[in-house]
Amino acid sequence: MNTELSHVVNVADVREIVHTKGEHWGGAFKPLTPSMKHKGGSLGVNQSRLPPGRATCPFHYHAHEDEAFFVLSGRGVLRYGDDVRVIRPGDCISCPAGTKVAHQIANPFDAELVYLAIGTNDPHEVCVYPDTGKVMVRTLGCIGFLEGVDYMEGEPIKPKILDLAKAIT
Numbered sequence: 001m002n003t004e005l006s007h008v009v010n011v012a013d014v015r016e017i018v019h020t021k022g023e024h025w026g027g028a029f030k031p032l033t034p035s036m037k038h039k040g041g042s043l044g045v046n047q048s049r050l051p052p053g054r055a056t057c058p059f060h061y062h063a064h065e066d067e068a069f070f071v072l073s074g075r076g077v078l079r080y081g082d083d084v085r086v087i088r089p090g091d092c093i094s095c096p097a098g099t100k101v102a103h104q105i106a107n108p109f110d111a112e113l114v115y116l117a118i119g120t121n122d123p124h125e126v127c128v129y130p131d132t133g134k135v136m137v138r139t140l141g142c143i144g145f146l147e148g149v150d151y152m153e154g155e156p157i158k159p160k161i162l163d164l165a166k167a168i169t
Contacts, residue, residue: 011032014031014032015030025055025057027048027049028048029048029117031046033045044121047114047115048069049113050106050113052111053108054107055106055107056106058104058131058132058134059103059131060103060128060129060136061097061103062126063098063125063126064120064124064125067095067117067118067119068093068117069087069115070093070116071089071093071113073112074109074114075107075113076108079103080101087105102128123138
């Protein structure tokens with residue numbers, strides 16, 4: 001069965017996607033709702049697997065995307081703002097967008113942590129990484145560092161539109 005088009009998938013039939021960087025970053029996930037995007041939906045559910053000694057991603061918060069996580073097995077640690085706590089099976093974590101409260105999940109324990117990650121995939125998402133000052137702007141396809149400048153910084157003395165207007169007036 002093509003799980004990308006079906007409205008019902010079984011986790012055992014979904015190919016796992018591994019995303020790791022070095023010894024301590026990343027894990028694996030199975031996208032359980034691939035048909036949502038093909039049918040115009042925006043909600044997504046992934047089964048995530050986090051091996052011992054790893055964090056899924058950097059500490060971050062979302063401008064537009066609400067996220068929720070539901071722990072299925074194993075234990076992990078949630079960093080949510082200034083709060084750091086152990087998470088375990090049955091815990092449901094809410095991370096509302098627009099609050100500027102960052103979150104991160106890690107696994108410092110000996111067994112794998114498995115959880116559901118639920119959220120939208122907003123094409124206009126802006127994500128901020130407070131530990132490093134990075135910003136991700138999805139519509140630009142870019143993650144980087146912003147530098148504050150004056151509103152008119154880099155603009156020409158004479159606006160280009162005034163010269164363009166001469167051709168039509």
